[in-house]
Amino acid sequence: xxxxxxxxxxxxxxxxxxxxxxxxxxxxxxxxxxxxxxxxxxxxxxxxxxxxxxxxxxxxxxxxxxxxxxxxxxxxxxxxxxxxxxxxxxxxxxxxxxxxxxxxxxxxxxxxxxxxxxxxxxxxxxxxxxxxxxxxxxxxxxxxxxxxxxxxxxxxxxxxxxxxxxxxxxxxxxxxxxxxxxxxxxxxxxxxxxxxxxxxxxxxxxxxxxxxxxxxxxxxxxxxxxxxxxxxxxxxxxxxxxxxxxxxxxxxxxxxxxxxxxxxxxxxxxxxxxxxxxxxxxxxxxxxxxxxxxxxxxxxxxxxxxxxxxxxxxxxxxxxxxxxxxxxxxxxxxxxxxxxxxxxxxxxxxxxxxxxxxxxxxxxxxxxxxxxxxxxxx
Amino acid sequence: xxxxxxxxxxxxxxxxxxxxxxxxxxxxxxxxxxxxxxxxxxxxxxxxxxxxxxxxxxxxxxxxxxxxxxxxxxxxxxxxxxxxxxxxxxxxxxxxxxxxxxxxxxxxxxxxxxxxxxxxxxxxxxxxxxxxxxxxxxxxxxxxxxxxxxxxxxxxxxxxxxxxxxxxxxxxxxxxxxxxxxxxxxxxxxxxxxxxxxxxxxxxxxxxxxxxxxxxxxxxxxxxxxxxxxxxxxxxxxxxxxxxxxxxxxxxxxxxxxxxxxxxxxxxxxxxxxxxxxxxxxxxxxxxxxxxxxxxxxxxxxxxxxxxxxxxxxxxxxxxxxxxxxxxxxxxxxxxxxxxxxxxxxxxxxxxxxxxxxxxxxxxxxxxxxxxxxxxxx
Numbered sequence: 001x002x003x004x005x006x007x008x009x010x011x012x013x014x015x016x017x018x019x020x021x022x023x024x025x026x027x028x029x030x031x032x033x034x035x036x037x038x039x040x041x042x043x044x045x046x047x048x049x050x051x052x053x054x055x056x057x058x059x060x061x062x063x064x065x066x067x068x069x070x071x072x073x074x075x076x077x078x079x080x081x082x083x084x085x086x087x088x089x090x091x092x093x094x095x096x097x098x099x100x101x102x103x104x105x106x107x108x109x110x111x112x113x114x115x116x117x118x119x120x121x122x123x124x125x126x127x128x129x130x131x132x133x134x135x136x137x138x139x140x141x142x143x144x145x146x147x148x149x150x151x152x153x154x155x156x157x158x159x160x161x162x163x164x165x166x167x168x169x170x171x172x173x174x175x176x177x178x179x180x181x182x183x184x185x186x187x188x189x190x191x192x193x194x195x196x197x198x199x200x201x202x203x204x205x206x207x208x209x210x211x212x213x214x215x216x217x218x219x220x221x222x223x224x225x226x227x228x229x230x231x232x233x234x235x236x237x238x239x240x241x242x243x244x245x246x247x248x249x250x251x252x253x254x255x256x257x258x259x260x261x262x263x264x265x266x267x268x269x270x271x272x273x274x275x276x277x278x279x280x281x282x283x284x285x286x287x288x289x290x291x292x293x294x295x296x297x298x299x300x301x302x303x304x305x306x307x308x309x310x311x312x313x314x315x316x317x318x319x320x321x322x323x324x325x326x327x328x329x330x331x332x333x334x335x336x337x338x339x340x341x342x343x344x345x346x347x348x349x350x351x352x353x354x355x356x357x358x359x360x361x362x363x364x365x366x367x368x369x370x371x372x373x374x375x376x377x378x
Numbered sequence: 379x380x381x382x383x384x385x386x387x388x389x390x391x392x393x394x395x396x397x398x399x400x401x402x403x404x405x406x407x408x409x410x411x412x413x414x415x416x417x418x419x420x421x422x423x424x425x426x427x428x429x430x431x432x433x434x435x436x437x438x439x440x441x442x443x444x445x446x447x448x449x450x451x452x453x454x455x456x457x458x459x460x461x462x463x464x465x466x467x468x469x470x471x472x473x474x475x476x477x478x479x480x481x482x483x484x485x486x487x488x489x490x491x492x493x494x495x496x497x498x499x500x501x502x503x504x505x506x507x508x509x510x511x512x513x514x515x516x517x518x519x520x521x522x523x524x525x526x527x528x529x530x531x532x533x534x535x536x537x538x539x540x541x542x543x544x545x546x547x548x549x550x551x552x553x554x555x556x557x558x559x560x561x562x563x564x565x566x567x568x569x570x571x572x573x574x575x576x577x578x579x580x581x582x583x584x585x586x587x588x589x590x591x592x593x594x595x596x597x598x599x600x601x602x603x604x605x606x607x608x609x610x611x612x613x614x615x616x617x618x619x620x621x622x623x624x625x626x627x628x629x630x631x632x633x634x635x636x637x638x639x640x641x642x643x644x645x646x647x648x649x650x651x652x653x654x655x656x657x658x659x660x661x662x663x664x665x666x667x668x669x670x671x672x673x674x675x676x677x678x679x680x681x682x683x684x685x686x687x688x689x690x691x692x693x694x695x696x697x698x699x700x701x702x703x704x705x706x707x708x709x710x711x712x713x714x715x716x717x718x719x720x721x722x723x724x725x726x727x728x729x730x731x732x733x734x735x736x737x738x739x740x741x742x743x744x745x746x747x748x749x750x751x752x753x754x755x756x
Contacts, residue, residue: 023526024525057719145400145401145402148403149442235618236619240614242613243614254635254638255634259621267674298644
């Protein structure tokens, strides 16, 4: 660590350090930083009191080990941590300024925004060489290489660029624009976003932080409609995703995890005869599950999933990866079939994404989702 | 990138590079590496054919952009990627050996194990300065600083060490042991693990890759018992976690996501009177939910959750963070109350972990879980 600190200070004016501020013996960032630059560690009383208050609020007793987290290099400026126990600190050395932040991502991100960036801007005295603005466009249903082909002529001038990132089962696009001021950068960014959306159509389902379940929730609210689920292979994942959104009780009524066949009968009213004749992973059962959930929960719309996520359970006729997704509404029910060549967890994730995307498209009166080649011919 | 490659080569004998091997324009690792060390990029025919076969297996057409992924620096040795499109490569330069791997974590990890480590061992010619062995002990219900206090006298000699890592809602311990051969390192590791387990008792719920839901599944199988769930605030997360485990259909029957009160009545047979009298987040309703799920799904055991995950929905009497968890068995039902000071997603995660840990402890005939101070007094 000493070597890394010295190298970084030689190469850079600002050094960001994350992690190693915790209460345990393997958390040594501040001790090593202090030693490297010939400082003592000093007990910082306000940080100790803030930590005691944090534990009191959580109704827990502070452990003796936590005291260590209030030891800071002499001369350091404290960076407050509003959501955790470890404060950060800023230390100026002759060669560079060090910002030390906790490794817990949510604490680090919050402190970066509230404590570090404002200090960096102040140190620069407001001088900026132009402005950069970026967005995140979330796409589902098109491979990264096909996205590149579709967008190959966009973002080819010096003011804009386009990044690609896989975030299974999605692919994210990162348009970036530069300008001499905020208005110019934002105008370039919006023009690029509009060009991408025009090219890709409904493959772009959202922007920035908005997840697919949030998009569905927004559309359901706008339409004044409610939804329920009947899940077999996804085992609760669809319900979990709907209810991860604050306020989802306005449109999500609930659901049934019908993992065993007996549960499909008792909770969704599916007949044993239908199950025996077609098997649980079939179009009629996917439709009956969606219809059963819609009726029993009194919802406007219902989604269902039944599939073979693997690794076991496949047959020549119904291979591992097969899934049927059902959608019921006041216009009746439909089911679509896919074979998704993924391991168990990714199969479930992709299935839940296809179901949510179908719901989104149906609320927008668009055709159902496709996924390059993975849908079986009817 | 050129600067980083040159610095790394000066400092190290082996350089591991991850990411930038994809089909899109921002994937530039191999082009820059080749240029930095004065090599041309050459089309590697076997990799192109492997990629074509990969797409054919997935039933998809290969995009022209993918061809770029078969361009490798001349003189490079191909590292095969059995689960993705981008091959890796090993390039020897006068100062260091570069291993370039895809950034997708599951592809990187598999290739590290199968392609990179064996080559590193071969290059060392079997010479090793001692052996290191480590384990991961998974704990739930004790803070990181209290773990440090409890274990403060362990792993204090030069042959062993102990690392700590927060992985909400768990805390992981990483005991590490060194020895002159495998037997010595493993004996030291096992002695340290045994000492930790003796000190912490049931707070250690698992080791290495085994998750809490897998531990529950193993115990349910061993006891020949089945389980069902009735979820309100967790919204499907408990079912999702049970069914994430391959083979869970042997013991997990299914469940009900009773998010709306009407769903609690229609799917679990809870009376409107009970809901009106006590409210949905209450001991009687948590017990009735667990009993309803147990009875309707015909399970030996059932878990229920009902709480206020926030950010809205709290009252002075029932604050945000409050949760009741129920457990029903042939001996009747019980419910326990907690106030968990976490944001929505962490509240749901901690609730599901408490429920699973209670199930684990009940199968082992241990008392229910505690979480430092967060349980309300009865």
